Amino acid sequence: MAGGHAAFNPEPVADFVDAAVLGDGEEVVLAITEVVREWKTEGRPGGRDGLLLRLAASGGVYVPRFYDVDYLPDGRIRAVAPNRDGVPWRIHKHTVMDLDSWPYPKNPLVPLAETVHERYSVEIFRGCTRGCRFCQAGMITRPVRERSITTIGDMVQGGIERSGLDEVGLLSLSSADHSEIGAIAKGLADRYDGTNVSLSLPSTRVDAFNVTLADELSRNGRRSGLTFAPEGGSERLRKVINKMVTEDDLIRTVATAYSHGWRQVKLYFMCGLPTETDEDVMQIGELAKRVIETGREVSGRRDIRCTVSIGGFVPKPHTPFQWAGQLDHETTDARLAKLRESVRSDKRYARAIGFRYHDGKPGTIEGLLSRGDRRVGRVIEAVWRDGGRFDGWSEHFSYERWAVACERELAREPVDLDWYTTRDRDVDEVLPWDHLDAGLDRDWLWEDWQDALDPDGAVEVEDCRWTPCFDCGVCPQMDTEIQIGPTGKQLLPLSVV
Ligand code: SF4
Known part of the structure; x- marks a missing residue:
């Protein structure tokens, strides 16, 4: 059985799995266990197929073998239809609506060997409605559901006691967006003041960064680098991807960071985003130079560093960019080589700017697996x-x-590697994952894709956490709603002083 985010298009591995489950696993794993238990008690009627049929009929488990895919002569999909009675046409994702009831992992496994992320991770909320158009995680985990400050405090305490780890990661898709992140960071920093326990957040949104928060998080630890993800080099491109961060926002944020003692800033970008030109990518270099310039100015020091990390963009199912043609790896490599050259050739900044990227070929294969079908x-x-x-x-x-x-x-098929990756899809095409329901309204996704391409400039979408619902479809379809604080509660000291 497969699960996790990639299971939202399990078609490329349909021949290798019995079933795939979409969405949050906490509750559905119990429902599945119940079905298996009943089937065993009854003497395993129908064997493996009998069990899979029961799971498929429950509506919450996708069993690929019970669906036939029919193709058009040009290679596109004509239809995907169930081939057994009682199997639903569409399979829906699962959504846990009360994360406080699921404070897991309670007893984390601690490996004997040193691992890469050697820390206790606490998921502080699930979902993200910022609406970045490339982001599959944000789209398929809607709506936002926060864990309360008190549950987070209990999880951190229990996790540290039971694992012996001394670093805690407060994870989510955009942790600084938790409605009580300030109180959580301060409460935890107070609780563990003077101990070896350190706190960390994954990359922070440029517009959500604040010094008080960063200070609290680094109270017990090193003032290591800060990571931001503007994703697009130019302002125009950031509008296309709906990452509403201006260059001035970024410069203001890094100026604050450098003037408060940070020396290192890491910036994440993508190359190959829809409508991108060489010029957009060259802007990444200009931005990095401005960052260094600002850092030197506000800190009065020369040892300011900025690392630019660039990944190739791969279009993902269930996002507005699911219809986009992927950039071929030759153009990706050429664009990045040009950018590297321009940064390296400027002696004033060459040593201050680190540059990390991979060549474009793995991205093409990721693209094949991301939007592939059963073939x-x-x-x-x-x-x-x-x-x-x-x-x-x-x-x-x-x-x-x-x-x-x-x-x-694929020699006998009218399709090839390019067909799967660099080809634009149109609205009528049946996509391999159209029968798998992440709750998003297909028409809304398409309109959002058209808004990105608007020739008069991309139209942006606000975050529905703080503005009225813009009808992406998830809440009515899944019978869910946004759950955010503040709860107004505080973390009390662990022991009476
Ligand atoms: S249905 Fe509305 S409130 Fe719910 S996630 Fe979509 S836009 Fe936000």
Whole structure:
């Protein structure tokens, strides 16, 4: 059984899994267990298929073998339809509506070896309604549901006691957006003042950063680097992706950070976003130079650093960009080489700006897996038979192996690697995941895609946490609602002083 975010398009692995579950696992795993238990008690009627049929009929589990995919002569999908009675046409995601009832993990496993993220992670809320158009995580986990400050405090306390870890990560898609993040950070910093326990947030939105928060988080620890993700180099492109951050916002934020003692800022960007030109990507370099300039000015020091990290954009199912053609890897590489050259050749900044990016080829294969259909399963199998393992690690990844497998396995189909990746889709095309329901209204997604492409400049969408609902469809479809604080509660000291 597969789950997690990638299960929102499990079609490329449909031949290798019995079932996929969409959305939050906490409650549905119990419902599944119940079905399995009943089936066993009754003497396993129908064998494996009998059990899968029961799970499929429950409406909450997608069993690919009970659906037939029919193709048009040009390779697009004509229809996906159930091939058994009692199996629903659409499968819906699960949404847990009270995260406080699920304060897990309570007893985290502690590995014997040192791991990369050696910290106790507490998910402080789920979902994000900022509406970044590239972001699958934000789209498929709507609506926003916060954990309360008191549950977070209890989870941190229990997690530290039971695991022995001394770093706590307060995780979510945009942690500084929690309605009580200030009180949470201060409360935890007070509780663990003078101990070895340190707190961290993942990357912070430029517009949500504030010094008090950053100070609280670094009270017990080092003042390490700060990470922001403007994602798009130019203001125009940030509007296209609905990341409402201006260059001035960013400069103001980094100025605050540098003047309060931070020396390092890390900035994340993407290359290959829809409508992007060379010029948009070159703006990343200009922005980084302005960041360094500002840092030197406000701190009066020369040892200011800015690391620019760039990933290739891969269009994802269930997002407004699901219809977009992906940029080919040759153009991605050429654009990034040009940017690197312009940063390196400017002696005033070359040593202060770190530059990290990967070549575009892995992104093309990610694109194949991201929006592929069942025919891609043959390619995956061929790569595996040819020795492909751990392809996410660059030292094991072979683009050639994938390209050859695509050519061989798709030779009799009217489709190929380009067809899956660089091709624009239109509104009428049946997408491989259209029968899997993340709650988002398809028409809304399409309109949002058109808003991104508006020739008069992209139209932006606000965050429905603080503005009226803009009808993305999730809440009525899933019978859910936004749950945010503030609760007004405080974290009390752990022991009476
Ligand atoms: S349905 Fe409305 S309130 Fe709910 S997530 Fe979508 S836009 Fe926000």
